Amino acid sequence: MLPVRAALVLPVLLALAACEVTPEGEIVPQRGFLSGFAAPDVSGGPSARAEPGGSADLVEAAAIAGGDVVVAGPPGYCIDTSTVESSPRGGFAVLASCNILSAGQSGAAVTPALVTVSAGPREAQPVQPGAETLARLSDASALAADESDTLTMVYLAEGGDALLPGGAPQYWRGAFLVGARLIGIAVYAPPNSGLTRAEGRRLLELTAERIRRASPDAPIPVSGNGAGTSRG
Template sequence: MPRRAFACLAMLALAACEVDENGEVRGFLPGGETGSASGRGALASPDRDAEPVRRVALAGGAVVVGGPRGYCVDPATVETNGTSGFAMIASCRIIAGAGPEVAPVIVTVTVGAEEPAPLLPDPEALARLAGGPARAFPERGGLVTAQMQRGGSTVLAGGDERYWRGAFLQGQRIISLALYAPEGSELAGDRGLAFLGDVRDVIRSASPGAGRG
């Protein structure tokens, strides 16, 4: 996966993505966080000796990221600086060679910095930020979602053109999600909406102050 394409995943639902002359990725999350593209890459071959990482604490422990049953955090993608963070979720079997058979999917999670009064975009605004055709969906349980109609295959080799973006509040932080699935996968279709909801539920229940949002 190209460095620029993968680094853009860290900005996702609320951001455009640009790379400056120093190779730094600059996004437009509240606070204008900037992160290096180094250290992020496509999933490698499974490490049969690795223990699956089911949860990881980001942003100084303020947010705990994990996936539904059968899905783990890829430790090679984790970045956190005490105030914000990034991680990627995929099949435990793909990452570590252990776990139940589940549908292949990549979900990226970007944790924004704490804000006094964070404001989520509405679904229509989230769809417009895609810069292309998108379907906006009504907010469900505090999760704003939109299904992008093209662009997924430029991020995930063999991926469906459709992909999902989502955002929700965890305490005083905006959590941004994106979901990429293989071509023709039900997760690129309507099932992806429910899967993002499941990821949101895991993060909310695992993080300090569970249920806040």
């Protein structure tokens, strides 16, 4: 049996798998792409906002964790609403290409990627983990790492293909604080996506920035990660 979150991600994985990427980098849906896939009706909902000028099913932001955290991605990436989980203790959501989620009907063509976002419970003394801790918790070796006061990132050597069969084993994982909650992000590359290491890192950085800007103002506790170092 699939883990609950892996099962939630399955529809968008199938969507990604149903795409071809041309040598020029264009995304071409295959025949039958997204057939039968329907996102829940989120129009007018308090926790999601439809992409301007896009399909009613395309959502560019979703509130999770009791509204403390708003998940949003860079332009061209939307929420897969079927993956959203939210409770006062935390939440989870997946971002993917708006163009792919809409079967090519809306959104600019961006490099196919899958971005998972999780929010933990409120902590009295939240700590942003350092790169070594993040790699150890991921049970993978780090090929590169970067730490700052606001974001920890590691580029891991293995594990990416566990969520995306046939995808790249290497993937980026990050952690940062929104108020008293620890946020985790991972960026996965589906097969033949062409997502480079640098692009994956930039996608993670932009997503973290968008989440911070979209989320309600909250004091960010001092992190104990010994940040400010960079390597890799």
